[in-house]
Amino acid sequence: MTDSADSFDLAYVPGVTPDKWARKWREREPRVPLTLHQTPPFEATGLIHRGEVDAALLRLPIDRTGLHAIPLYTEQTVVVVPKDHLIAAADEVTPDELAEDVVLHPLDDTLDWDGPPGLPAIERPATTADAIVLVAAGVGLLVVPQSLARLHHRKDLTYRPISDVPESTVALSWPVTDDTPDLMEQFIGIVRGRTVNSTRGKQQPESARKTKKTPAKSQPAKAQPRKPGTRRGPAPAKGRKPRRR
Structure with a gap:
């Protein structure tokens, strides 16, 4: 800065x-x-x-x-799994379906929870990138925001939405x-x-600002001066002479 x-x-x-x-x-x-x-x-x-x-x-x-x-x-949370894992066949999973799987919990995890569902790993990976490598090796699964699953995409891995967990x-x-x-x-x-x-x-710069023009107030029409010898009032009807007084 x-x-x-x-x-x-x-x-x-x-x-x-x-x-x-x-x-x-x-x-x-x-x-x-x-x-x-x-x-x-x-x-x-x-x-x-x-x-x-x-x-x-x-x-x-x-x-x-x-x-x-x-x-x-707010991003959807997903679980990253090997492509041959049973979860890969599901459209969406719940935390209960991970109960028998090891779910990795990297130290840079930003989801607002004490820990993911499933069985804990012996050690916590240092980063999400490290955890992805372990998932590919068949060590466990990983729950992350969807953008991180996309960021660390691998041909041998896939991910599925998981419900009832914190979102990022x-x-x-x-x-x-x-x-x-x-x-x-x-x-x-x-x-x-x-x-x-x-x-x-x-x-915006002064030159780019639009100025509103105040419309000019309408002025009453000025009376035209009367020529000498003319009379006021309406003109006589055609075909009739004015009556003398």
């Missing part, structure tokens, strides 16, 4: 794809580079607190002390300050889908 408005630094955790928002940023702020920093899940809030990034796309829950957090969307909510987080910087307001507007002319977004 810089003290000037020369750039905007955004961290994001694995599985989150900021590409569509980055494209919008380039359209609206072509002179301000948006720098993306992929970070492990548990380092995202630290980067914000230390001022190394302006904001982060991360997974809730987090410690919100000194931080704003706008929930953006992705949020935009940034530091609490007395006054939100203009670039931060701009990015908030982008992720919330505000249009470029939104009053909550960044103000």
Whole structure:
């Protein structure tokens, strides 16, 4: 993060794809580079607190002390299994159906629970990527947000939705300050889908603002001066002479 408005630094955790928002940023702020920093899940809030990034796309829950957090969307939770596993034949599974399987619980798991269903492994894998390798080796299964299953896709693995378990909510987080910087307001507007002319977004240049013209008030018609020798009132009907008084 810089003290000037020369750039905007955004961290994001694995599985989150900021590409569509980055494209919008380039359209609206072509002179301000948006720098993306992929970070492990548990380092995202630290980067914000230390001022190394302006904001982060991360997974809730987090410690919100000194931080704003706008929930953006919620992902479905899935179970990753080998393609020859019985679960691969199901459309959806429940936690009870994993009761006899070893279910891995990586140390970087971000789901809001004490632990997954099923039987615990002897050791917890350090990362989700390590757990995926163990699933492929037939050591156990893995319950993760769907985007992480896609991120670590392998030809020998598949995944199925699992019900009645916590889901992962992705949020935009940034530091609490007395006054939100203009670039931060701009990015908030982008992720919330505000249009470029939104009053909550960044103000437009003076030359681009539309000014409303106040319609001119209609003025009463001015009476035309009467020529000498003419009389007031309606003209006499055709074919009749005015009666003399």
